[in-house]
Amino acid sequence: MTSLILANVSVGRKKATLLREANLTLTAKELVAVVGPNGAGKSTLMKCALGAIRPDAGKATIGDDDAAEMAPVKRARLISYLPQIRSAAWPIRVIDIVALGRFAYGTGLKSPTGDDKQAIDAAIEACGLRALADRPSDTLSGGELARTHCARAFAAQAPLLLADEPTASLDPAGQVDVLSLIRDHVDAGRSAMVILHDIALAATFADRIVWMSGGEIIADGTPHETVTPERIYDVFGVEASVSRVDGKLAIAYTTPGGRRPL
Amino acid sequence: MTDARLVVGLVVAAVGAVVAACLIGSTPLPMGRVFAALTGAGAPGDVIVIWEIRLPRALAAFTVGVALGASGAALQGLLRNPLAEPGVLGVSACAALGATLVLFYGAATGLTVALAAMTGALAATALLAIAAVRTSSVVTLILIGVGLSSFAGAVMALLLNLAPNPFSLADLMNWTLGSVANRSVNDLALAAPFLAGGLLCFAVAARSLSALALGEETAFGLGVDLRRTRLLVVAGAGLATGAAVSIAGAIGFVGIVAPHLVRPFVGHDPGRTLLPASLLGGVILVLGDIGVRLIPTPSELRLGVMAALIGAPIFVWIAAMRGRRS
Numbered sequence: 313m314t315s316l317i318l319a320n321v322s323v324g325r326k327k328a329t330l331l332r333e334a335n336l337t338l339t340a341k342e343l344v345a346v347v348g349p350n351g352a353g354k355s356t357l358m359k360c361a362l363g364a365i366r367p368d369a370g371k372a373t374i375g376d377d378d379a380a381e382m383a384p385v386k387r388a389r390l391i392s393y394l395p396q397i398r399s400a401a402w403p404i405r406v407i408d409i410v411a412l413g414r415f416a417y418g419t420g421l422k423s424p425t426g427d428d429k430q431a432i433d434a435a436i437e438a439c440g441l442r443a444l445a446d447r448p449s450d451t452l453s454g455g456e457l458a459r460t461h462c463a464r465a466f467a468a469q470a471p472l473l474l475a476d477e478p479t480a481s482l483d484p485a486g487q488v489d490v491l492s493l494i495r496d497h498v499d500a501g502r503s504a505m506v507i508l509h510d511i512a513l514a515a516t517f518a519d520r521i522v523w524m525s526g527g528e529i530i531a532d533g534t535p536h537e538t539v540t541p542e543r544i545y546d547v548f549g550v551e552a553s554v555s556r557v558d559g560k561l562a563i564a565y566t567t568p569g570g571r572r573p574l
Numbered sequence: 575m576t577d578a579r580l581v582v583g584l585v586v587a588a589v590g591a592v593v594a595a596c597l598i599g600s601t602p603l604p605m606g607r608v609f610a611a612l613t614g615a616g617a618p619g620d621v622i623v624i625w626e627i628r629l630p631r632a633l634a635a636f637t638v639g640v641a642l643g644a645s646g647a648a649l650q651g652l653l654r655n656p657l658a659e660p661g662v663l664g665v666s667a668c669a670a671l672g673a674t675l676v677l678f679y680g681a682a683t684g685l686t687v688a689l690a691a692m693t694g695a696l697a698a699t700a701l702l703a704i705a706a707v708r709t710s711s712v713v714t715l716i717l718i719g720v721g722l723s724s725f726a727g728a729v730m731a732l733l734l735n736l737a738p739n740p741f742s743l744a745d746l747m748n749w750t751l752g753s754v755a756n757r758s759v760n761d762l763a764l765a766a767p768f769l770a771g772g773l774l775c776f777a778v779a780a781r782s783l784s785a786l787a788l789g790e791e792t793a794f795g796l797g798v799d800l801r802r803t804r805l806l807v808v809a810g811a812g813l814a815t816g817a818a819v820s821i822a823g824a825i826g827f828v829g830i831v832a833p834h835l836v837r838p839f840v841g842h843d844p845g846r847t848l849l850p851a852s853l854l855g856g857v858i859l860v861l862g863d864i865g866v867r868l869i870p871t872p873s874e875l876r877l878g879v880m881a882a883l884i885g886a887p888i889f890v891w892i893a894a895m896r897g898r899r900s
Contacts, residue, residue, distance in 0.1 A: 364794055385797040393795025401654035401787050402842035412785050416797035420781035421845050448842075464788075468796075 314390050314471040315339050316505070320370035321360050323353075330356045332527045333370065336505075338472065343498045344505045345514035348524030349548055354507045357524065358474050361505065362393055374472070388416035392468040394475035397461050403448040406460050410435055413467030431467050439463040439493055455486035462493045473497065473504040479513065491517040515539050515561040523547050535561055577846055580839050584853035588636060591860040595632035596624055598864055626758075634757035634821050635863040635877065636856040639828055641769050641818035643855020644848060645811040646829025648776045651783035651844030652807040653716060656837075657893055659829035660815040663715070663808070664722025666826070668698035669819035671726040673749050678733045678742065687749075688764050691820035698722055699812025703805055715804075752825040752878020754863055765817035772817065775810030776848055779803050784845035825878040827885020828855045834892055 316338040323331040331353045338344055338361075346354045359365040360372045363379030372379035374390050392413070400409065411419055413435065414428040424432055436442055439459045449457065458478065465473060475494065479487040487510070495517050498504050508514045514521050515535040523531040523538060525547045531538045539561050544552045555562045596608050603611075603620060610616035611624040642660060649658040660666045672694025673687050705718050730750065737743040782803040785793040794800055818825070832855035833847050840846040859877065862884075866875045 362795065364791075384794070384799045388795065388797025391795075393792070395789070395791040395795065398789050401789070402837070402844065404787055404842045408841055408843060409788065412788060412796060415781070415785050418781075420784050421843075461792075464792075465795075474795075 314375040316361055316391070316472055316503070317373045318357070318361060318370070319373070321357070321367040321372055322369040323356050323360060323365060324368050329527050331360065331367070334360075334529050336361075336522060336529065336532070338503050338505055340503055341498060341501060342503045342520065343495060343518050344503075344520045344522055345518035346505060346507045346522045346524060347509070347511055347514050347547070352524040352547075353527040354524055355476055356527075357529075358476055358505065358507060362391060362474055363387055385416045388468065388470070390470055391472040391474060392465040392470040394461055394465045394473065394478050396477050396480055397458055399457070400449045403450040405445070406441055406447050406449060406452070407432070407436070407445040409449060409460050410441070410463045410467050413464040416468065431469050435463040435467040438466060438496065454482055455489060458482055458486060458490050459493065462490060462497075466493075466497055471502050473502060473506075475504065475506045477507050477509065479508065479510065487513060511539060511544065512561070512563050515563065539563065577840055577850070580836070580850050581853065584850055584857060587857050588853055588860070591857050591864070592629070592632045592636060595635070595860055595864050596628045598867060599623070599628055600867075627756075630757050630759050630762065631754055631863065632860055634754040634762060635859040637762060637765065637769065638754060638818040638822045638825060639832070639854075639856035639859030640852045641772065641814040641855075642825065642828040643832035643858075644773055644776055644852035645814045645818075646855070647833040647844070647847045647851035648779065648783065648807045649811055649829070650833055651786060651847070652779075652804065654786060654789075655716075656834060657830065657889065658716075659827070660811055660818075661723065661826055661829070663698070663702055663719035663811060664724075664726060665695050665698045665702075665719075665812050665815045666819055666824050667723040667726035667730075669695035669816050670750055670824045671730055672697075673819065673823070674730055674733055674746050677745050677749060678737070680742075685764065688761060688820040692765075692768060692816040694726075695812050695816025695819060698726075699809055699816070702808045702812070715808075748876075749823045750878075751876040752823040752881070753874075753876045754822045754859075755874065757821060761821055765820050768813045768820075769817040772810040772812070772814030773852070775806045775813065779806040779810070780845040780848055782845075783807070783848070784843050787842075787844055823878060825859070825881050827881050827889060828858055830892065831885055831888050832858055834888075 318334050318336040321331060321334045334357055346357065348354050356365065360367050361379060363382055366380040374382060374387060411424050411432050414424060414431060417428055419428045436445055439462050441459060441463055444456060452460065478490050491513060494504055494506060518535060520533060521535055521538050522529055523543060531543060539554055541552050541554050544550065550565055552563055552565045597605065601623060607616055607620050608624060611620040614621060645660040649662060650656055669691040672690035676686050676690040702718060705715060709715060734743060734746055737746060782798045785796045785798045790800060833851040836850040836854055837847055840850060862880055863877050866877050866880055869875055
């Protein structure tokens with residue numbers, strides 16, 4: 313099993329500290345949600361994990377290698393990345409987007425064959441895209457496009473998945489869709505780190521929640537351990553009640569006038 | 575594969591266009607004499623007309639079209655913008671500037687002009703290559719290109735302004751108008767290695783260009799070496815465009831129109847656009863050059879002028895359609 317380890321990772325830009333001594337380990341069959349307000353350092357954390365940003369101090373390790381030093385293709389075979397979804401520059405077809413997920417295995421320009429074709433078919437099937445496979449991407453709804461990009465990330469069949477707000481700008485059904493797909497992907501023996509803005513979604517789908525605020529990880533644990541009214545107030549500055557209904561967490565915001573002065 | 579059929583069709587069209595260009599000219603030569611001359615068996619006069627004049631001219635038009643079509647397709651893939659073309663990075667302008675400088679100082683032979691054009695293109699390319707490594711932003715790269723282009727234009731305007739007599743003014747203008755008339759096999763041979771190098775860069779970058787369709791962040795995640803891809807495309811565009819300008823001077827818009835036309839046939843995949851766009855660029859310029867020779871004007875219409883007259887409105891149309899979609 314390939315694991316992802318962030319050890320004392322710090323990143324600063326122009327005197328501002330974006331990330332301070334972050335420690336995080338992602339192991340097998342784990343879905344970790346990263347939550348926190350805008351500017352808390354979530355995306356910076358993810359980019360360090362991916363090797364896209366070289367930390368000023370500390371080290372991100374993928375398997376046995378320093379993330380920032382890895383050859384792009386080797387890294388891409390271990391870790392697939394789902395950035396915030398933007399529309400493609402050209403109206404390329406759904407099947408072609410998913411096929412790009414196999415880039416690190418040398419596909420492109422010709423029709424995929426063998427293992428590549430199998431991986432692409434499996435991802436298309438898993439994400440329910442069979443009927444959409446030949447549609448140009450500019451004709452898709454937001455939810456369909458999100459599923460297409462999930463399939464693209466899954467097609468790599470990498471042991472690790474990093475997703476930066478995969479549910480942004482989706483309706484509730486779309487959000488649940490995407491997180492269910494990622495949950496299934498993880499349950500099939502992989503691990504994922506997912507940035508989310510919705511604590512309830514994180515509590516529903518994640519095995520662990522990493523809470524970030526002001527560039528630091530301030531809590532890391534199961535939803536039941538870490539989702540408390542005090543923490544929600546500390547991190548997001550809003551008052552909320554947390555109750556347990558049939559063993560599940562229910563979160564309600566009780567905000568009027570209750571926002572902490574910033 | 576539809577791609578293969580498209581490429582075969584374009585190769586056939588290219589051969590047909592070049593043969594047609596050999597048939598047409600001020601001295602009417604019937605089909606039989608042209609083919610006899612092509613195989614070297616014809617009358618000595620025919621052989622000279624075909625091998626020294628018409629064929630080199632047709633091949634020059636084709637070569638320039640290939641270079642510009644390929645550069646346009648590659649730059650559009652890299653910058654994810656259908657309006658990008660060799661001119662955008664200022665490489666054409668710098669190449670033309672190199673040529674005009676040599677003309678201005680009267681050191682002009684076929685060889686020095688060609689070498690100066692190539693030097694101008696490579697200087698612009700080197701500058702862009704340095705910028706491409708330092709910046710992660712494609713917009714910055716375009717703006718640097720716009721700056722380079724404006725500067726080269728200003729220096730060229732200065733040279734025209736200072737031109738000592740009408741003859742040198744006409745010489746300078748000729749270069750900026752763009753033409754493949756009176757090109758020799760030597761001109762082509764000089765440009766060929768640079769063009770080959772440029773096309774090789776594009777071929778190596780092709781897969782990465784396909785991945786870049788999904789944006790730089792996604793492409794990075796897919797395992798694309800972004801820096802290397804940028805360098806390959808910028809260097810390739812410099813070499814290929816320099817080669818094109820050294821043959822024909824500045825000819826615009828082929829690099830925009832050719833990729834635009836083939837894109838729907840290759841699923842809009844930037845990597846798969848490269849080869850058919852280059853071939854179509856070649857076909858367009860060979861046909862355009864036939865057109866230039868057929869249109870009865872007092873002095874021969876320049877290929878670059880015709881390309882701009884047709885290409886510029888298409889450019890505006892593509893830009894307007896793009897604005898409507900997004």
